[in-house]
Amino acid sequence: MDIVLGVFDTFLFDRFYATILPGAAFPSAGNATAPIIERKPIELDSVSEYFGWQPSEYAHASRLERDNDVRLLLSLFLITWLFGYVIYFTFATFSYVFIFDKDTFKHPKFLKNQMRQEIVQSMVSMPVMAVFTAPLFYAEVKGYSKLYMDAEKYGMWYIIAQFPIFLMFTDCGIYWIHRALHHPTIYKHLHKPHHKWIMPTPYASHAFHPFDGFAQSVPYHVFPFILPLHKFSYLILFTFINIWTVMIHDGEYVANSPIINGAACHTMHHLYFNYNYGQFTTLWDRLGGSYRKPNMELFYRETKMNSKEWQKQVKEMEDIVQEVEGDDSFREYAAAPVEDKKTK
Template sequence: MDYLLAVVDPRLTEQVYPTSWTEDYWPRQLLTLFTLTLLFAFVMYFSVAAVCYVLLYNRCSSLHPLFKPRQIVSEIRRTLSTMPFIVFATSILFLVEVRGYSRLHDGHFWRLWTLVEAATYVFFTDMAIYFLHRLLHTPRLYAHFHKPHHVWKVPTPFSGQATTAIDSVLLSSPYHIFVFLVPLNKILYLIMFSMINVWTIAIHSGGYNVPQYLHHHVMDSQHHDIHHRLTNYNYGQYFTLWDHIGGTYLGSSSGISRVITSSPPTSELCIRRKSGGEFKDYYETLRQEHEKKMSARQQDYERQMAQRQMDHEKEKLDRLEDSKKDSIGSHGKKMSARQQDYERKISQRQTDHEREKLDRREDSKKNSIGSRLQREFASDRMERLRGRYRRLHNIEIPAIIMESASMEMP
């Protein structure tokens, strides 16, 4: 982008910007980059989409039941409403690159190493976009950011950029992240960035199909049509490598893709339209026949889904009953173990209680025997003292005095 700034920016010095804004002043560079990128985006979008619409797009796809009324007008309106915000975010990244914070270089363009840089750029961006695209299809992010792009079940070239600003900035971020990690030629960077925008519009055209021997390796319109209608397959940008690795690849030859992404048999209608014949009645007949076929297929699909739901509910109930039985069995085992512990504790308590009773009984017996012996000893002693005093003094001592004396003597 610094090449474009060097060419365009000096011409705007006197006409647009104040003289105090030098060429290295970052607001001036940002404003110039925003203007150039916005102009480039609009020209690229309308010119490439118009060419793809004329050369690649099957205009008989408008007969498809999923094709919305005034769909192309809605796609252009959404693109025009989000384009300035997308371009502003891209201009900020361009400004950081222009001011020398990236690994872009001015090396020779016509050399073998340039092919290595281009192959590395394509490989890295294809891998990063696959994982970012798959991340945007998670329920929370999909509902807020990416779902508006999938409103168009039958995409046209004008739906390539018809999305939210955050969705577009996230999916385009790998193109800018790469130049901060790996050296890349500046001219090659501009060419690759332009070709990516062309590719994005072309795979939404419905008629950009690669040869059959490359169908399982290169992403084309058939793969992206399947992605728009089934939403959980074919997340890649250029190749199907990461879809094969991640298990999200679905080719146009598979049965489910033929059923869900099938279009009305419009070959005869297209021939009559090109020849200028009257086709209004035939168009209505084709639409009615296709709607009958699609309704029958839809009924079969709903029947299968209902059967699957019933089988799933039955499996759920069986698992719930098995878990209840297991829980009851484990609970019974736990309760029996607890009951055994409880009975063991009760028997131990009874044993301890009986032992304590026996100990108390023995202690009471010992205490009663000791007190009886003590009383007998005290009475004998008292009689001996009484006889001693009587012999010494020939007097009679009262029993209470002798009793107290016997208690005081050692």
């Protein structure tokens, strides 16, 4: 995260902090006569060392220096919150425009104004999640993690191996956290808001209760404190995680795999609640007895969106809702089932 922080400091935050909390020698057109003071040199950071981007004149123009703890925490919070919005809207919108099947709107369990509700829930939750995430990023920036930059430190074999190791570690952690969130005493308080979306759109990918969303992100943050992880690999993986989270909510059932926990598996989770808790693979669901193979009808256009399949889904889903939630009154559905003449 120090790489991202360095980029933001160089191109945005140095000037931002110099503007809101200027020091004695704030460089501005209105302060041309300000006294010149000797500025201590900025130690080489990842941005200047690896990209050649040198700090601007604003780097020492604020009372809050780059290494100030308050500034670090505030900057990391802003990056996590605002950059989180950018990633969310970019990938969710791309998926919605180019991938998401718009016939999902006709499904009897699609909610009234659902996309708007998903977006609002995401926008409300993400700043709260950022509050809890920023201290973990702060610990990384301060050097308490095992993040490293020298590719030769652990050898090139580990540069490659760290990707499957990271995915396996986090897949296991998220499975158990996600399954715990379905415990009746926890579910109704934390995880129920995400299960409001029976037929989710890509915008549901981040539409969690903030404590739920943070809890499921913990394995990603814990990993670099336990095992080494290259800093650029860390950024690649975090970007991939956000893309993957959108992909498993986009309703495009292209991966009929017994191994990959794709959109079809995750649709089973939203429809039937107590199955397919995994994030990337079906391994832990198989070991934990919670795997449910996606209905084959999902993989064929002619059966995926017809009333016969919908009626089957609705009947089983409503039975499970009574068992898990007790009632379905907090959902307001958009429309009744659409008849499919082929099934008459």
